[in-house]
Amino acid sequence: MTQWPIKKTPGKLLYKVVENFLQEQITAGELAPGDLIPSEPQLAEYLSVSTGTVKKALENLVHQKLLYRHQGKGTYVSRIDFNNSLFRFFSYGTHSGNPVRIRKQTPVRELAIGSEKICQRLHVPTGTEMVYIERVGFRDDKAVLIEQCWWVADLVRGLEKEEVHIPDLLYAVVVDQFDLPIVRSEESLTAEIADQTTAASLGIAVGEPLVVLHRLTYSKNNLPVEFRITRGRADSFSYRTEIR
Amino acid sequence: MTQWPIKKTPGKLLYKVVENFLQEQITAGELAPGDLIPSEPQLAEYLSVSTGTVKKALENLVHQKLLYRHQGKGTYVSRIDFNNSLFRFFSYGTHSGNPVRIRKQTPVRELAIGSEKICQRLHVPTGTEMVYIERVGFRDDKAVLIEQCWWVADLVRGLEKEEVHIPDLLYAVVVDQFDLPIVRSEESLTAEIADQTTAASLGIAVGEPLVVLHRLTYSKNNLPVEFRITRGRADSFSYRTEIR
DNA sequence: TAGTGGTCTAGACCACTCC
DNA sequence: GAGTGGTCTAGACCACTAA
Numbered sequence: 265m266t267q268w269p270i271k272k273t274p275g276k277l278l279y280k281v282v283e284n285f286l287q288e289q290i291t292a293g294e295l296a297p298g299d300l301i302p303s304e305p306q307l308a309e310y311l312s313v314s315t316g317t318v319k320k321a322l323e324n325l326v327h328q329k330l331l332y333r334h335q336g337k338g339t340y341v342s343r344i345d346f347n348n349s350l351f352r353f354f355s356y357g358t359h360s361g362n363p364v365r366i367r368k369q370t371p372v373r374e375l376a377i378g379s380e381k382i383c384q385r386l387h388v389p390t391g392t393e394m395v396y397i398e399r400v401g402f403r404d405d406k407a408v409l410i411e412q413c414w415w416v417a418d419l420v421r422g423l424e425k426e427e428v429h430i431p432d433l434l435y436a437v438v439v440d441q442f443d444l445p446i447v448r449s450e451e452s453l454t455a456e457i458a459d460q461t462t463a464a465s466l467g468i469a470v471g472e473p474l475v476v477l478h479r480l481t482y483s484k485n486n487l488p489v490e491f492r493i494t495r496g497r498a499d500s501f502s503y504r505t506e507i508r
Numbered sequence: 509m510t511q512w513p514i515k516k517t518p519g520k521l522l523y524k525v526v527e528n529f530l531q532e533q534i535t536a537g538e539l540a541p542g543d544l545i546p547s548e549p550q551l552a553e554y555l556s557v558s559t560g561t562v563k564k565a566l567e568n569l570v571h572q573k574l575l576y577r578h579q580g581k582g583t584y585v586s587r588i589d590f591n592n593s594l595f596r597f598f599s600y601g602t603h604s605g606n607p608v609r610i611r612k613q614t615p616v617r618e619l620a621i622g623s624e625k626i627c628q629r630l631h632v633p634t635g636t637e638m639v640y641i642e643r644v645g646f647r648d649d650k651a652v653l654i655e656q657c658w659w660v661a662d663l664v665r666g667l668e669k670e671e672v673h674i675p676d677l678l679y680a681v682v683v684d685q686f687d688l689p690i691v692r693s694e695e696s697l698t699a700e701i702a703d704q705t706t707a708a709s710l711g712i713a714v715g716e717p718l719v720v721l722h723r724l725t726y727s728k729n730n731l732p733v734e735f736r737i738t739r740g741r742a743d744s745f746s747y748r749t750e751i752r
Numbered sequence: 753t754a755g756t757g758g759t760c761t762a763g764a765c766c767a768c769t770c771c
Numbered sequence: 772g773a774g775t776g777g778t779c780t781a782g783a784c785c786a787c788t789a790a
Contacts, residue, residue, distance in 0.1 A: 278760070303775060314761045319776085327571070329752045335776045336768035348751045449751040455699035455717045455742035471715050473699045498699035503747075507592045507693040508573045522779070547756060558780045563757085579757045580788035 278313050282321035285311070290330060290341055293484030296445055297343040301331070304339075344446055346433070350453050351477055353503040354409070354496050364403060368411075368432050372398035373424050375417060382414050385480060385491045393417040395424045397434070400465060401496075407466050409496035419444055419489055435481075444489060449481040455498060462495055473498035522557050526565035529555070534574060534585055537728030540689055541587040545575070548583075588690050590677070594697050595721055597747040598653070598740050608647060612655075612676050616642035617668050619661060626658050629724060629735045637661040639668045641678070644709065645740075651710050653740035663688055663733055679725075688733060693725040699742060706739055717742035 289295040301307075304322070308315045322339060325331045333339045354364075376396040383390045394414045401409040413434065415423060420442045422428060430437055438444045456474045463470045475498045481490040533539040545551075548566070552559045566583060569575045577583045598608075620640040627634045638658045645653040657678065659667060664686045666672060674681055682688045700718045707714045719742045725734040 277758095305775095315763095316761060317759085320759085322776095333776060334769085336770080336774080338769095338775060342752060344752055346751060350747075350749060447752075451749050451751060453697075453747040454745050455719050457701060457715065457717045471701065473701045473717055475699050501698050503594075503697040505594060505695050507590060507695060508586060508588055508691075521777095549756095559782095560780060561778085564778085566757095577757060578788085579786065580755080582756060582788095 278317045279321040279324070282307070282311060282313065282318055283324055286321070286325060287330065291447070291484065291486065293445065295341050296484075297341050297447070299341045300338050301341065344435075344448055346435070346449075349449075349477075349479075350451050350503060351409075351494060351496070354475070354501050366401040366403055366408065366432070369400050369402065370397060370430050371400060372396065373426075373430075375424050376414075378414060382491055386414070386416055386488045388416060388488075395420055397423075397430075399430075399434070408500075409494055410462060410465050411492060411494045413490055413492045415490050416488075419483075438489075444483055446489075447482050447484055449479050452478045453503070454478075456495070458495075466495075466497065468497065475501045522561045523565040523568070526551070526555060526557065526562055527568055530565070530569060531574065535691070535728065535730065537689065539585050540728075541585050541691070543585045544582045545585065588679075588692060590679070590693075593693075593721075593723075594695050594747060595653075595738060595740070598719070598745050610645040610647055610652065610676070613644050613646065614641060614674050615644060616640065617670075617674075619668050620658075622658060626735055630658070630660055630732045632660060632732075639664055641667075641674075643678070652744075653738055654706060654709050655736060655738045657734055657736045659734050660732075663727075682733075688727055690733075691726050691728055693723050696722045697747070698722075700739070702739075710739075710741065712741065719745045 286295070286301070295301060302310070304315045304318045307318045311318070322331060322333070326333060329342055331339055332342055374396055376394050378386070378388070378390070378392050378394040380390045382394065383392050386392075395417050397411075397413040397415070399411040399413070400407050401411070415438075417424075420438060423437070423442065428437065428441065435446050439446055454476050456476050458466065458468055458470055458472045458474050460470055462474065463472065474495045477492075477494040477496075479490075479492040479494070480488055481492070483489045530539070530545070539545060546554070548559045548562045551562045555562070566575060566577070570577060573586055575583055576586055618640055620638050622630070622632070622634070622636050622638040624634045626638065627636050630636075639661050641655075641657040641659070643655040643657070644651050645655070659682075661668075664682060667681070667686065672681065672685065679690050683690055698720050700720050702710065702712055702714055702716045702718050704714055706718065707716065718739045721736075721738040721740075723734075723736040723738070724732055725736070727733045
């Protein structure tokens with residue numbers, strides 16, 4: 265974080281002012297995921313408020329998962345955690361609820377022109393060039409899910425090339441090799457039945473139920489960078505919540 | 509709340525002691541949904557801690573949605589809110605995201621013996637008597653979802669009778685007529701394809717995708733009282749979240 | 753007007769981390 | 772030992788609600 269512009273209170277809540285200030289720094293990319301932010305007394309000094317007010321603001325941001333804190337170390341900007349994806353509710357065999365490792369292959373990676381629908385999702389003009397990636401997830405050598413990913417090509421030039429190794433977590437490459445910080449994702453879940461090609465890839469019958477996850481991933485400044493559709497067998501999916 | 513046993517600090521966090529104390533009062537039913545609890549200074553006095561500590565405990569419980577507060581009035585025990593059900597992500601026609609009113613009919617209500625599976629879910633011996641209720645949900649005179657409900661018969665004697673009017677929210681009857689407070693529910697979501705009977709009831713083809721919701725509802729003292737399976741058309745369901 | 757929760761401050765003391 | 776966040780206290784002041 266370059267410099268800390270001192271905000272004063274107009275008629276707003278002080279702790280909200282502190283929250284908004286930090287939130288803007290984060291979404292704008294001034295504070296990047298993993299960064300250490302100034303300590304409570306420092307923030308209090310800079311912003312001319314008491315440490316109690318800073319503490320309240322930080323507690324709220326921690327609750328929103330934008331920050332995390334370590335006693336004795338400091339306060340850090342959170343990294344996105346894809347373990348929070350709805351897709352971790354696929355168990356694929358064991359219903360124990362324990363996380364299951366899915367090995368991934370990448371049979372298709374190529375440059376392509378984005379369809380109207382895909383381009384709309386990514387907020388780019390229809391016909392924009394994309395890197396299209398298709399991945400298959402295996403558990404115990406059995407294909408259990410299929411991902412289709414569209415990346416805005418200008419942001420990840422060369423991702424389509426065979427030389428670039430893609431690990432299980434695709435986002436790791438993008439962050440490391442293309443300097444494209446991944447900040448957050450929006451997901452939506454629904455159900456479909458398997459069509460001919462999906463069924464063939466997953467080794468199931470046409471008409472079997474699938475759980476379908478749409479994911480739109482953003483970089484800093486709310487810039488959409490990837491749209492992804494993941495389809496998996498429904499028979500081992502269950503998402504749990506509690507109502508109060 | 510009858511009497512307030514004064515808790516002292518062993519070596520635990522004070523605000524956790526206050527939280528646990530209130531939480532126990534609530535799950536045990538000493539404090540019922542809708543009740544007004546003592547004020548901050550009163551709790552601080554009774555429990556021999558500062559108001560700041562009480563405030564922190566209450567804030568945590570508010571965040572857990574066990575309590576809610578009104579400035580100038582007081583702090584209350586929350587009532588369960590079924591609008592938080594995963595099922596409100598059915599839109600049935602409009603994808604606007606606005607809540608849509610589903611009118612309900614109750615074609616089947618009878619006493620029945622619970623199957624092994626149902627009884628296990630409700631933690632009662634296999635063969636326990638149940639009130640079985642089947643409901644159909646309509647939107648614009650089109651059947652869009654089907655609910656099957658199993659209630660432990662001993663807790664709702666007479667619910668199977670035609671004389672008992674059942675409104676759209678079944679739980680209202682149970683709370684009002686049978687003095688059975690509803691405290692919380694656990695839900696799990698998955699997908700299936702429509703079988704013969706379900707397809708017939710919903711007026712769709714066999715093999716169409718369904719979203720299936722299992723719900724286990726509890727009264728006070730963590731007593732399971734109802735198990736429910738709801739099936740609805742998948743084509744207008746989508747559940748959204750955000751990852752950070 | 754009295755009582756409630758909501759905001760904000762000031763400061764003591766502790767536990768943890770790093771040097 | 773210095774710096775960090777975590778807990779706990781004490782109290783001032785404000786905004787809202789009710790009688």
